[in-house]
Amino acid sequence: MSMRQMELEVMRYDPEQDDEPHFQSYSVPCEDDWAILDALNYVKENIDTTLAYRWSCHMMVCGSCGMMVNGEPSLTCKTFIRDLPDKVRIEPLENFPIERDLVVVLDDVMEKLRMAKPFIIRHDEPPPEDQEYTQSRAALYKFKQYTMCVNCMCCYAACPQYALDSSFIGPAVLALAHRYNIDSRDQGKSERLDLLADHDGVWECSFVGACSEVCPKSVDPAAAVQQMKIDGAKEWWKQKLGGGKS
Amino acid sequence: MSRQPYVRPVSKTTWYMRNGRYRKYMLREVTCLLVGVYCFLTIWALAALAAGADTWNGFLASQQNTVMVVFHAFALVYFLIYQAFDWFKLAPKAMPVQLGEKKLPDRYIIIAHYVAWAFVSLFVFWLTGVI
Amino acid sequence: MAIAKKAFVWGLFAAGGTVTAFVFPVLIALFLIVALGIVPEGLRFENIYAFATNWVGKTALFIVISLSLWHAAHRLRVVFHDFGVRMDNAVANAVYLVALIGTVLTAFYLYKI
Numbered sequence: 394m395s396m397r398q399m400e401l402e403v404m405r406y407d408p409e410q411d412d413e414p415h416f417q418s419y420s421v422p423c424e425d426d427w428a429i430l431d432a433l434n435y436v437k438e439n440i441d442t443t444l445a446y447r448w449s450c451h452m453m454v455c456g457s458c459g460m461m462v463n464g465e466p467s468l469t470c471k472t473f474i475r476d477l478p479d480k481v482r483i484e485p486l487e488n489f490p491i492e493r494d495l496v497v498v499l500d501d502v503m504e505k506l507r508m509a510k511p512f513i514i515r516h517d518e519p520p521p522e523d524q525e526y527t528q529s530r531a532a533l534y535k536f537k538q539y540t541m542c543v544n545c546m547c548c549y550a551a552c553p554q555y556a557l558d559s560s561f562i563g564p565a566v567l568a569l570a571h572r573y574n575i576d577s578r579d580q581g582k583s584e585r586l587d588l589l590a591d592h593d594g595v596w597e598c599s600f601v602g603a604c605s606e607v608c609p610k611s612v613d614p615a616a617a618v619q620q621m622k623i624d625g626a627k628e629w630w631k632q633k634l635g636g637g638k639s
Numbered sequence: 640m641s642r643q644p645y646v647r648p649v650s651k652t653t654w655y656m657r658n659g660r661y662r663k664y665m666l667r668e669v670t671c672l673l674v675g676v677y678c679f680l681t682i683w684a685l686a687a688l689a690a691g692a693d694t695w696n697g698f699l700a701s702q703q704n705t706v707m708v709v710f711h712a713f714a715l716v717y718f719l720i721y722q723a724f725d726w727f728k729l730a731p732k733a734m735p736v737q738l739g740e741k742k743l744p745d746r747y748i749i750i751a752h753y754v755a756w757a758f759v760s761l762f763v764f765w766l767t768g769v770i
Numbered sequence: 771m772a773i774a775k776k777a778f779v780w781g782l783f784a785a786g787g788t789v790t791a792f793v794f795p796v797l798i799a800l801f802l803i804v805a806l807g808i809v810p811e812g813l814r815f816e817n818i819y820a821f822a823t824n825w826v827g828k829t830a831l832f833i834v835i836s837l838s839l840w841h842a843a844h845r846l847r848v849v850f851h852d853f854g855v856r857m858d859n860a861v862a863n864a865v866y867l868v869a870l871i872g873t874v875l876t877a878f879y880l881y882k883i
Contacts, residue, residue: 408643490644531740556649596776601664616732626781652854671845678839685879692815711802726791760796768811
């Protein structure tokens with residue numbers, strides 16, 4: 394395995410020392426097949442133990458290693474150095490406050506996640522003990538891509554409307570709400586509508602489409618949001634014409 | 640240990656300079672100005688039409704100059720790239736079609752839009768006697 | 771249940787966007803042809819007047835112009851926001867008012883034809 398010397402420009406911020414973030418460079422001997430996360434781990438183990446960043450699974454499942462790599466929101470475990478120039482700039486995800494170094498504060502999105510009620514809501518009687526709500530494969534495939542989201546929040550870092558006004562609910566949470574809205578087992582659409590079709594909901598999206606382009610799991614939040622807008626517009630007419638449920 | 644999260648500033652007026660994706664989006668959004676211009680040009684034409692044959696011919700004559708040729712040519716290309724074709728490209732996101740267990744590939748929806756667009760255009764050209 | 775008024779506004783915006791995407795290229799092309807000094811048969815006074823007198827023609831013209839105006843107005847509102855203007859209510863009132871004036875003018879002239 395051959396080696397490659399990479400220069401990592403890493404954004405550092407120590408809340409106890411610094412007034413604002415600054416960049417620190419590390420020269421890292423990388424193996425060809427490394428991802429950026431491997432290079433960060435090398436820095437942490439061999440060069441600078443004070444570097445703070447989040448990671449866990451190293452296999453695109455946990456969603457905790459999202460960072461800006463050369464300005465692009467990326468999961469660093471699937472961003473390989475073979476696809477990058479010798480000098481790479483690594484910053485914490487944009488549009489979130491920086492807690493320390495590459496660690497961001499995600500409280501806002503976690504709160505929004507809860508508000509979207511991302512679980513199956515039933516108004517009918519629950520199914521008999523030990524049974525399940527059945528679902529056809531066709532009904533499953535309708536929403537399956539949205540279940541791939543790992544909450545890495547790269548889409549929020551890509552969304553300029555969230556950057557300009559963080560009261561906007563944002564891509565991943567809206568996509569997740571849509572996932573439950575179009576799940577054939579769910580009956581909670583009208584409960585979610587309050588939040589989603591209100592001012593901070595889907596209407597704040599101007600369809601830049603960046604969320605879908607950066608998603609490392611190929612989820613398409615922009616599509617979800619446009620479909621929800623169409624739903625919302627239809628529902629508005631239904632209510633005005635008296636046909637809608639309140 | 641004290642928390643003191645740092646919030647990076649975002650410019651409210653120049654944020655779209657951050658990357659090419661945003662700039663492309665802004666180029667799309669400003670097509671609304673062209674739409675406005677052509678709406679009012681058409682309303683002007685209707686006003687001339689309502690005023691009678693002389694005014695209508697005067698209106699047509701007033702449109703026939705090099706400046707308008709350049710403007711219309713620019714507007715046509717710009718509008719096609721940033722509004723019409725972009726709108727067709729994004730259509731399958733807003734209106735996905737699922738046939739049984741399979742999602743209809745986006746390209747079929749996009750192609751259908753282009754076909755419909757060609758049909759509309761040819762129809763209008765036929766109606767106005769261009770072809 | 772609170773569906774924001776924006777649902778209605780957005781619905782018209784989307785409908786108008788679709789109309790502009792399909793119709794405006796050929797509309798601009800017609801203006802271009804005229805600008806080049808060619809007046810196609812269908813744009814001679816008698817013919818275009820006959821078209822605009824017909825109720826089908828009137829309806830088509832009205833729908834295309836009013837929806838397109840609304841589309842442009844709503845997008846312009848977003849453009850103002852994107853360029854950093856934060857008086858959304860004032861901007862919204864202004865752009866929708868212009869669209870409304872255009873729509874009324876369209877109806878008025880079509881009525882007179």
